[in-house]
Amino acid sequence: MIFTVMKGRAHKFGDGISTDHIVPGKYAHLRSNLPELAKHVMEDADPTFLSRVRPGDFLVAGKNFGLGSSREHAAVVIKMVGISAILAKSVARIFFRNAINQGLPVLICDTDMINDGDEIEVDLAAGTITNLTSGIKLTFGKIPEVMLNIMKEGGLIPYINKYGDFKL
DSSP states (O other), X not given: OOOSEEEEEEEEOOSOOBHHXXXXXXXXXXXXXXXXXXXXXXXXXXXXXXXXXXXXXXXXXXXXXXXXXXXXXXXXXXXXXXXXXXXXXXXXXXXHHHHHHTXXXXXXXXXXXXXXXXXEEEETTTTEEXXXXXXXXXXXXXXXXXXXXXXXXXXXXXXXXXXXXXXX
8 A cells, every 4th residue: 555645765767768678578487476577677777776776765767668568567566676656757658557557656747856866755645746855846747536546555456356346
């Protein structure tokens, strides 16, 4: 279950981070062993990423995050390593949907004002991001209530198991 207000450090990447960067294809054989697959998350984009991530941190990116094949595993392993949300200028549609289905918030915002290592705070309900390092405040679009509810339950399957259906 996620909290409305989250705090953590930013791990910044550039534009065009694909699902191959997130989950390198050479580890496709580990798709049935998610804990082992998670040990390789983002290693092609930054080999030090996994050693620096702490629970609650944020993955911050530029344009077109998650492009490429529709690997649900990409969102799963990002969440497994402790990332609480993804902040990006734009996100591939299938990755966005996969992340929400896994209970991982994806926030579309101007990430130019966030640097690698900055301490940030995200308020999902208010639609605000506060860079605690610089004092700069950013906003993101309102998250529909149904999506917030899915994320609060930890993903689509836990939501359906609990409620059985959507109340739109």
